[in-house]
Amino acid sequence: MSPELNNTALAEPVGCLCPDPRAWRLEDLPCTLETEDESRSFLIRQGGRRTVGPNEAIFAGGPTESRCFRVLEGVVRLVTFFPDGARQIVRFAFPGDYFGLTHAERLLTAEAVSPVVLLEFDAGKLQRLGECNPLLGRQLANVLRASASEALDHVGLLGRKDARKRLALFLRFLHQNIGLGDIVSVPMSRSDIADFVGLKIETVSRAFGYLRRRHLIDDVGRGVLRLDLVGLDLLIDGEG
Amino acid sequence: MSPELNNTALAEPVGCLCPDPRAWRLEDLPCTLETEDESRSFLIRQGGRRTVGPNEAIFAGGPTESRCFRVLEGVVRLVTFFPDGARQIVRFAFPGDYFGLTHAERLLTAEAVSPVVLLEFDAGKLQRLGECNPLLGRQLANVLRASASEALDHVGLLGRKDARKRLALFLRFLHQNIGLGDIVSVPMSRSDIADFVGLKIETVSRAFGYLRRRHLIDDVGRGVLRLDLVGLDLLIDGEG
DNA sequence: CGGTAGCTTGATGCGAGTCAACCCATGTGG
DNA sequence: CCACATGGGTTGACTCGCATCAAGCTACCG
Structure with missing residues (x-):
């Protein structure tokens, strides 16, 4: 070399x-x-x-x-x-x-x-x-x-067919890497997330909306979320 | 040995x-x-x-x-x-x-x-x-x-959204590992294939049917296929 | 023969993709 | 300061493809 x-x-x-x-x-x-x-x-x-x-x-x-x-x-x-x-x-x-x-x-x-x-x-x-x-x-x-x-x-993430489960898994993954307590920052764009989890940005956005509505995530500042970790795990492991 | x-x-x-x-x-x-x-x-x-x-x-x-x-x-x-x-x-x-x-x-x-x-x-x-x-x-x-x-x-395979592309990629992958010339044997069941490529067995079966109809694959014996490698690559890389 | 397991095929529903409009924050120039 | 443009994000209407449910088919084995 x-x-x-x-x-x-x-x-x-x-x-x-x-x-x-x-x-x-x-x-x-x-x-x-x-x-x-x-x-x-x-x-x-x-x-x-x-x-x-x-x-x-x-x-x-x-x-x-x-x-x-x-x-x-x-x-x-x-x-x-x-x-x-x-x-x-x-x-x-x-x-x-x-x-x-x-x-x-x-x-x-x-x-x-x-x-x-x-x-x-x-x-x-x-x-x-x-x-x-x-x-x-x-x-x-x-x-x-x-x-x-x-x-x-x-x-394992991409194997899941449900969009919301994929996003939940992604957030767990993100939290595992840069999470502090139940807070995690999301530095990447929706487009990046979509191309990581194998979805389109609109679907990612809707999945975010769903999680927000269910209070499995809550916004706290620009690109910073509070996660309901047990709730997310429940969603991930649930049948539906 | x-x-x-x-x-x-x-x-x-x-x-x-x-x-x-x-x-x-x-x-x-x-x-x-x-x-x-x-x-x-x-x-x-x-x-x-x-x-x-x-x-x-x-x-x-x-x-x-x-x-x-x-x-x-x-x-x-x-x-x-x-x-x-x-x-x-x-x-x-x-x-x-x-x-x-x-x-x-x-x-x-x-x-x-x-x-x-x-x-x-x-x-x-x-x-x-x-x-x-x-x-x-x-x-x-x-x-x-x-x-x-x-x-x-x-x-990369699971990132693809199209079922037929996934199956084509899987066959290329299989061929790369146990292919001889343009012949490859498929030892695993549809169920195994489905759980590998992230689809259901019915969809896998339909995708097989599609490839067969297009003569991108041809049956030659039990669980043995002849592949049209360039055709498969064309399908994989194509826009549609 | 019947029984079973794996594969195929058909009819239908649902969820993600697609296309489009809109919002909002940011930035630019007049 | 406002008019306007831009890019990322959200939301809605609609389409399409995969999942689902269900039936039949074939091969193998009792």
Whole structure:
């Protein structure tokens, strides 16, 4: 890939061990890298920090894409555009989430939903790093596992035929990621929600209306909701 | 498929480095384990080979589940049962595929679609093995990545609103996994297909009828189809 | 033979899609 | 300050496609 930088043993493919593995826990990785000059080379651009405005593209997707990211602030959407004109939002990435770790994700398009702050990595380097450092490798594997399980949840959501159940599940999902108590903010547009849950925006809007009427959700400020969590679960699990 | 490799250090749990890492390519793993008495301890039951009849459960799912499998013959379905009575088939596993590698998958129910031959592993041991052997770890990571990308494809399928497109996509998917030339066998029932693509069996049946009438598929033997691949792609990508 | 399970086909209803109008907040220029 | 344009959201009238209910069909097995 890019063999030009081999400042440390970490650039070696296999068999290397980092001097202090505990410094390489994946959660700490960005912070550690920021403060350590020697570690900067792991970031694709020096510093690696990057801010993106709403609806700006982070990458357009394609076989050449080799970057991956961690979200620090804001929300990112990963999108497929079908030849027939349809759009499918495959995943939302929230603060703390990684995206672009798999080749499949790098084929997608990544766009900022809200103002976003990211850390940018070279995917290949990160992978090689994970392979030579067992601890980091385990963390990376956990991230992979988490994203796989999230995709399964998404499948479960799309399997539901009822529009209101889908929206309820989506709100539960959102709450699980950025909820505080029974409050959750909804940073994405109806259009984004629709393309995530497999509905049209009018149907999403009507489903919102239904939930509001039933007081399963209540508006509190712009794009901020109070959820009746047990009520939503009841709706989701109910026969009707 | 009868390698006479002898590496003795393999039974050690953690911190081991195999003398010949190339002997541990994930693809070869089962074969190696079969023939080596010393390696048997990696399999949860001695031998690890297991056959399952159609519609029999392989595991029922739950937090205690710690086994994972590789399919040698046949097809396996991974299923979620929702409290409201609905059923969602999250994934089909074909010969060569692994399942149960992630905790999320181990929460599901695994059932044989057709007569199945499996290899059975202890998930924790396999994971630890991957962590201490870089080459095997990379293979495991690739399996994880593959299953993540397959889940994304599934999301893309379920995002489509048209029943015929969904079925066409499903057949393409099936062909990709067990197709030969333009021939593919369909081992699973309409009910399984329906719960995989998010439709009812009647709708699936009608969609089959439509594809047949258009000669995008043609019956050749029991549960065996000849596909018009370009025609199917045209249908999938078409506006209507 | 009858029995059953899986698949197909038909008639009907319902819910999501579609098309369209409207609201409302924001922004722009005169 | 207002007139106007714009984009996102909501709401209504209507259509269409999938779900539903129901009947028949075929194959396999007793």
